[in-house]
Amino acid sequence: MNTFIIFFTFLFPLLHTSTTAQPCPITRCAQNQVPIRFPFYQQATKHPQNCGYPGFNLSCKTQSTTYLSLPYSGDFYIRDINYLDQLITLYDPNNCLPNRLLTFNISGTPFVIPFHENYTFLTCPSEVIKSRFDIIECMSNSTHSVLATSSMRLVSSLVSSYSCRVVVAALPVPVSWPVKEDEEFTAELDGDIQLTWYVPQCGDCEAQGRICGFKSNNSDEIDCFRRLPESSKYLYFEL
Ligand SMILES: *[C@@H]1O[C@H](CO)[C@@H](O)[C@H](O)[C@H]1NC(C)=O
Ligand SMILES: *[C@@H]1O[C@H](CO)[C@@H](O)[C@H](O)[C@H]1NC(C)=O
Numbered sequence: 110m111n112t113f114i115i116f117f118t119f120l121f122p123l124l125h126t127s128t129t130a131q132p133c134p135i136t137r138c139a140q141n142q143v144p145i146r147f148p149f150y151q152q153a154t155k156h157p158q159n160c161g162y163p164g165f166n167l168s169c170k171t172q173s174t175t176y177l178s179l180p181y182s183g184d185f186y187i188r189d190i191n192y193l194d195q196l197i198t199l200y201d202p203n204n205c206l207p208n209r210l211l212t213f214n215i216s217g218t219p220f221v222i223p224f225h226e227n228y229t230f231l232t233c234p235s236e237v238i239k240s241r242f243d244i245i246e247c248m249s250n251s252t253h254s255v256l257a258t259s260s261m262r263l264v265s266s267l268v269s270s271y272s273c274r275v276v277v278a279a280l281p282v283p284v285s286w287p288v289k290e291d292e293e294f295t296a297e298l299d300g301d302i303q304l305t306w307y308v309p310q311c312g313d314c315e316a317q318g319r320i321c322g323f324k325s326n327n328s329d330e331i332d333c334f335r336r337l338p339e340s341s342k343y344l345y346f347e348l
């Protein structure tokens with residue numbers, strides 16, 4: 110009997126600690142979707158506020174596609190999140206990224222554009238342009254073609270020789286690869302865009318195979334925690 114009581118008074122505090130230690134599940138919108146974990150979280154459904162960092166709230170569209178809602182630019186679908194290099198890859202739900210870039214504004218978000226190129230957008234008469242340059246199909250029609258180029262020389266020549274009109278000049282576009290100086294071509298800009306974040310800085314922690322999280326429930330300081338095996342589905346935030 111005595112042994113029994115001693116056993117429980119010792120064991121219970123331990124059990125108690127491990128069950129109330131902030132369990133933040135790794136969630137996904139669907140099986141083939143990116144894992145959502147710190148600093149990202151799914152505030153609306155699955156994660157308490159303290160499982161993620163402000164501004165990293167993700168959601169699921171019709172239970173299958175992961176998206177990020179930017180305060181001034183609307184929703185973007187997420188192709189990938191690289192937790193180690195702190196890069197998030199986004200694409201346009203309507204498959205017309207250039208159109209979204211015209212009003213792209215990441216103010217009020219924790220994200221920054223790691224690489225950019227300044228593109229000028231022009232609209233040109235379709236009949237003289239179509240066979241000569243890459244046009245942005247999803248913004249063009251039978252009479253007007255929309256082009257984008259990072260070459261100021263090409264902009265001048267398009268305006269003077271092809272009756273093009275500048276729609277937006279030198280718009281910073283997040284690109285994966287910087288364009289070489291004086292390369293004269295028009296781009297379809299139909300790839301994905303990549304953004305990075307500097308805060309919270311968790312790359313070093315990730316590199317050790319660990320995971321960042323808040324130090325405690327009411328702390329905004331982060332710490333680097335041990336990860337449980339992927340199969341456990343939970344990240345118990347313990348050192
Ligand atoms: C998180 O995103 C969902 C869906 O967009 C939204 O309803 C909710 O208000 C957001 N929460 C925060 C804290 O931004
Ligand atoms: C982005 O939107 C904010 C808020 O409306 C505004 O203050 C800022 O000037 C905009 N930035 C750009 C580059 O348009």
Ligand SMILES: *[C@@H]1O[C@H](CO)[C@@H](O)[C@H](O)[C@H]1NC(C)=O
Pocket residue numbers: 225226227279281
């Ligand atoms: C884009 O334009 C801005 C403002 O004029 C300039 O500071 C920046 O260096 C330009 N970027 C590139 C890649 O040319």
Ligand SMILES: *[C@@H]1O[C@H](CO)[C@@H](O)[C@H](O)[C@H]1NC(C)=O
Pocket residue numbers: 232249250251252253
């Ligand atoms: C083509 O688009 C331009 C604007 O980009 C618009 O003014 C014009 O009416 C459109 N033409 C047709 C045939 O839809």
Ligand SMILES: *[C@@H]1O[C@H](CO)[C@@H](O)[C@H](O)[C@H]1NC(C)=O
Pocket residue numbers: 129130131157159326
């Ligand atoms: C932390 O907060 C969450 C929700 O706000 C709560 O469910 C959890 O029990 C708290 N954990 C601790 C260790 O206080």
